[in-house]
Amino acid sequence: MKKKVLRVSLFPVIAGTFMFFGFSENTHSEEALPALPTYNVVSKPHIVPNAAQHVAYPILQKDYTGFKEAVGFKESQGNYKAINTYGYMGKYQFGRGTLALIGIKNTTEFLNSPALQEAAFYANASRNKWILRREIKKYVGKEMKGVEITESGILAAAHLAGPGSVKKYLRSNGYHGFKDAYGTSVRSYLKRFKGYDTSIVTPDRTAKVNK
Template sequence: MVKNIASYLGLALTICILLQVSFSSEETVDLSRYSTDGLVLNYTVKPDVSITDNVETSNEGYEAFSPYLGKSFVGFKEALAFSESGGNYATINTYGYLGKYQFGKETLKLIGVRNLHNFLNNPKLQEKAFIANAQRNKWILRRDINRFVGKRINGVLVTESGILAAAHLAGPGSVKKYLRSYGLDNFADGYGTTISNYMKRFSGYDTSFLIANKKAKVNTL
C-alpha cells in the first residue's frame, strides 16, 4: 500500500518536472526566410493611354480590334456584328442570312452584291457592304431620324444608332412603321428579336461617320 502511494507520488512529481521544462523553454522560429522585402506585390495593370474610344478606320473598311471601342462607330458595328453572328464572316443562319452582319440576299442585291460565294469568302467586301447598307438606310430614314431622335418610345430613348441598328435587323420600312406608330407596330424577326430590342441595345453610339446616301453601292472589284 505504502509502495503504491510512493509510486504514484513519484510519477506525479516526474510529470510536473516535465511540464515545467516544456513551458520554460520557448521554441523560436526563424521567419526571415518568409520575408516579402524586395518583392513587387503591386499587380495593378497600368492603363494603356495610347488606346482611345475612337479607332481610325482604314479605306478598306478594316480596323484592328480593340476592347476599348466604347460608343465609337467601330464599337457600334462590332457590337451589332456580335449580336448578329458572333462576328463570324463565314456563317449562314437557318433563314439563309449570310456573313458577319447577316445580310439577306435581296438586301445584298440592292447594294450591288450578287456573288454570294465571293461575299462569304471576302471579309473586306462584307465590311463595305455594311457601310453601304447603313448609308442607304440613313438616307431612307433621314426624316424619321430628325423627327424622333431624343423622344422615348416603349420607354426607350430613340437615338440615331438605335434606328440604324433596327433598320439592319428589320429593314428601314419596318422601322418607319414602328416610329410612326409610336411602338405599336413592333416587328420581330424569326428568332423573336424586336425593333424595340435593337433600339435599346444599340442606343447612343456615334454613327455620325455615316453619310446618308440614297445610291450607296459596294464596289465588288
C-alpha cells in the first residue's frame, strides 16, 4: 500500500520535471540586436536543439546572416567578449587598426556592445567589397587550387588576412598565399565560406560605423 501511495505522490513531480525540461530544451529566445540604420544589422538566427545529443545548433541559411554567423563561430565561437593571445577582439576578432579604419576607437565600448560589433562586421565587409570589386568581378565563378571562388569566400578571406593579401593570392593564381599566426590560410577561408549570398553588402570605400 505504501508503495502505491509513493508512486502516486511522485508522479506530479516527475511529470512537472518532464514538462519543465521538455519546454526548456525545445525553446530558445534571444533578443534581437537593435537595428542600426546605416548598416541594417541582422539579428542572430533561431536556435533549435538536437534532442539526441542535447546540443543546440543554429539553423543557418546561405544568406548574409548565415555568412556572418559562420564567420563569427569560426573566429570566436560567437563570443562577443573574446580576446585572443594577439589582442584581437570580439565575436569577429577585430584588430585595433581595422576598428580605427571603420570609426571605432573605444575598444571597451566595442567589447561591451554586440550591436556595435555586428555593425563593425558589416562596415568592414562593405569596405573590403569596394577594395576587391575588380577581383570579385574577375575571379568569381573560377576555380583556383581546387576551390571555387565566390564573393562570400573573398569577403571572408579579406576579413582574415586583409584585402591586400587576398588580391595577391588571386592575382598569383593561389601561389602567394597568406597564413595568420595560427596557421589559417586565405585558401581555407575561400573554401570554408564559399557560396553565401552577400549581395546585401554594399561596396563602400569610406564605410564607417555610425554610433
